[in-house]
Amino acid sequence: MTEARTGADGTRAQGGAGFDRRLLPPMLLGSVLNPINSTIISVALVPIGRALGAPVSQTAWLVSALYLATSLGQPVVGRLIDLFGPRRLFLLSTGLVGVAGVVGTLAPGLGVLIAARVLLGFGTCAGYPAAMALLRSEARRTGRDSPGGVLTALAVANQTIAVVGPLLGGLLIAVGGWRATFALNVPLAVAAVLLGVWRLPRSAGTGEAPDRGRVTARLDLPGMGLFAAMLTSLLLFLMNLHLRDWYLLVTAAAAGAAFALRELRAATPFIDLRVLGGNTPLLATYGRALVAYVVSYAFLYGFSQWTEEGYGLTPFHAGLVQIPMFLMAIGVSILSGRRPGVRGKLLAGAVGQIAACLVILTLTGGSPLWLLLLVALVFGVPQGLNNLALQNSVYVQADPERTASSAGLLRTFAYLGSMVASSATAASFGRRADTAGVHQLAWVMLGAGVLYLLLTVFDRTLGRVPKADAKGE
Template sequence: MKNRNRWLLIAVGLGVLLNPLNSSMISIALARLQEVYRLDYTAVSWVVFAFYIASSVAQPVMGKASDLFGRRRIFLAGLVVAFAASILAPFSPGFGWLIVCRIIQSIGTSMMVAVGMAIVRVHIKENQAAALSVLSVFLSGAAAVGPFIGGVIIGWWDWEAIFWVNIPFTAAGFLFAWRWIPEDTPEESPVKGLPLSKWLEILDVKGIVLFAAGLTALLLGVLSFKSTGAAALWQILTTLAGLALLTLFVIQELRSASPFIPLRTFARYPAMTRVNVEYMLVNVLFYALFFGLPSYLQTVREVSVFHTGILMLSLGLCSLAAAPVAGRWVDRSGPGPALMLSALLMMFGSLWLVMMNESSPVAGVCIALAAFGISNGLSGVGLQAALFQSSPQEIIGVASGVFNTSRYFGTILSSLLTGLVMGGRLSSGGLRSLALVLTIIAILLILMNRQRLRA
């Protein structure tokens, strides 16, 4: 690989790692934020919801916006936005302000993820697959070690540190990007010069607003009911409004010529839809454990933030170690066997947590974490291969976008599930109930993969 391409990869990598890093570090900070803002788990979960809802909207939007304004400009702007959010978040006077900062942070980091892959594809012509795999390491590695980093820095300082840690990354990323990411040429911005009304139509602003408002209203209604234990009129109306807005969103997407989420694609290609459903369920399983377990360890088992980060490292290391093995296995045997083992490991890890109680050794959670980590490494590679097998070549770009959307749906549902089952007051019984639900989802995945192996 040429020297210039290496520096370009570093520049892009420093930017794209910020989104998965900040989405994973927060898992260690949830218990501390409950203390600081005197909130229950359900309420504090909005720092997770807000980030993922904003990411699910911002990434496809910013990908389209890069066609108009240029990929380099979007990438640099994303670094500035992420830097500003990281500076402001620690000074939030209330939890609402922290949510706003998390949304801004999500938009900034999503701007870089949205165009990072495209920058590599356009400007690195030789050994492109190897370059993209290096970028994947930045993405998966940051997500895997995020809880460990969060545990260490919160243990040394406090929750504000998970925002301060972004400052050197954004500053260095900006300098590298300014120096090594080439300017976009006019030919690379095919929609430049279109009127605002046409650009808003291309972005599907109506769909975006309906999706974000409907999902937020639905989550607010459902979670507030869980927190209070009673259905007030405003909670019922908020939930119904969310369902109505999401119904309008579906109608809008089916009518739009340039839909924010191409729902027609799901109906047209059922095999691809099956892969996306499986990917969503895998993420529900993984992230429910990812966010629920650290809070349980700190709140119920009184494990320090630092040691919680150390325990969670087993999840990240096993995931990273399993991915290259999965790649060779899937190349040789196809995605079916790897995905079946992934589902079996998730069922084993969930059942292990079901059997744990207050007297079980805390270190025992590492067995479940290792099972989920290996499973995540296998499913990440296996489902990507299954997507390529099930998607026609002419729509592979759309298929990849839908695939990422399924991941965000899974992460949002995982937070909702964790909030509903473990919300209010965390307990060992709550963890076992969550693990039992995860076991049922894992069994569903096993049945889906059994059909895949028979086909």
């Protein structure tokens, strides 16, 4: 028996037993807006620094600004999606991506450019939580609890964009300068908005407009405000680790304590700490995401800058060097995507991270090019396995009614890791990305990789993660 589903035009359409493939284009495009802006900037940092006279320690804010905004916005937007449905949040956020593209293209200096990256961070917040919310509503409609094929498609799409990002960035810089990497967001945003209007349902599966009064009452605005204060203070401290900024850490701790008290007493909390606190497997997944992304983003930005300044490659060739990593990641995601369980993926990913870090420690400015390609190739294994395993873990471990906000929190923890990576990169390189700096950064990455392995080895809950429904396409 099939169920009727509300289409984007408000009409009721008959749904079949399989996943509604009309949803895939906006889901995929929305979810990749953040990764393409994450990867494309990796080869633009050096040209931007040269054009604006800014050292590595200052251009690092272009990375940190996007992740600060996204870390804050993902769980907030995810919660709004849980309450209002994905359509309106998707359209508002992706529209903001276009505005950010215009601001970045016309930016007169580094400050405005950083502001554009903040707008990009908020603008790319809705894509991934919206995709996960749509997956959950389609799973309810089809009766297939975990559509493994679609989850794999999301992971592969992100990896594919990661392939294109550095190479496309190098091409755009060669043709139109670094400003072209910001201008790219304008056509992407237009396409995402049009697809959202055309394909996304007006509400996630019910066909009914939400009761605004009831939904507003369920919005925990004080909790969101305290969460924002806690996260902003913590991320600002992580972006520039120094004892003189101790007050930021104290502010984060105070806001965190107030946030916890508020959430434990609220009738409809923003983040239900009682449920989350009792969900040890999900907390462990968030912890693994944090340390995994310390390694991933330190490599993405630190290694890219070193290949340009320490090794002497052009931005275009620096993008080419990273292609083996992303091609390997795509292949690994496709091959492992339909295999049940996550423990094996996580363990293999942990070993791959450690192996790649050890090879980085052998690199010098005179190393043969094939050794750089080997590092990228080895890094492709954890890139493909970790992203897929973490995403699948959250999907099956989270409260179904909070799928979008739980997916947003996964990205928040990942971006906390990116903040640590950005701070470690800036501290390791200083004014120039030289070989000594990349070795120092590799030791930080190696420590995080070992911690990731330990968190996986000693997590007994992984064996109880439900198996994905490989047929759920």
